[in-house]
């Protein structure tokens with residue numbers, strides 16, 4: 001199954017931009033899902049990502065089942081850990097944290113995940129994941145015990161992303177971290193984009209339509225937003241279809 005990935009490639013070929021709404025099972029109450037998803041459905045969102053850094057066993061599956069009752073958008077897992085893998089979703093970002101040097105998040109957890117993945121039919125998308133410094137310590141940094149790449153170290157960011165592509169990763173994700181004070185700068189986005197031939201995902205700290213447009217202009221193919229919707233659902237009003 002490669003449907004989600006193929007659709008991303010097709011969208012890019014057609015010069016369409018993509019937006020994922022990130023839902024953290026730790027923060028979303030199941031009884032609020034129907035109302036939240038109706039807003040997602042009326043917006044320009046093209047994907048729903050589900051995941052978080054600290055989520056208890058079973059919560060992801062319960063949430064995904066509830067989300068899928070109310071939308072036809074693809075639901076893609078963006079897991080912080082193996083226990084978040086569920087075949088109730090449509091796909092999985094199989095993230096390798098290539099900005100860091102913690103073997104668990106580079107390959108260790110992936111090896112552990114195989115026994116789960118072998119047993120289920122889930123579209124697996126190998127994704128290079130780069131954590132870029134913003135001004136505060138984010139959950140990814142804390143949980144993965146890795147340091148982000150400094151945002152003025154642009155050549156290292158570019159070379160890391162390119163190394164991921166050369167290793168065969170199919171997507172590249174520039175992450176400022178959930179609730180980041182500074183979203184990924186457009187200069188970084190455009191320079192990384194120039195080097196890559198695979199789709200570029202950008203997330204972390206994006207809170208306005210203006211930031212979304214600038215990130216798209218700089219070369220982001222898919223933008224991920226979580227916190228801005230968690231804090232104020234009226235943001236959906238600005239992103240209507």
Ligand code: 1GP
Pocket residue numbers: 022175176177178179180202203204205206224225226227228
């Ligand atoms: C976090 O990139 C995502 O992993 C989204 O970040 O919650 O800041 O939108 P925000």
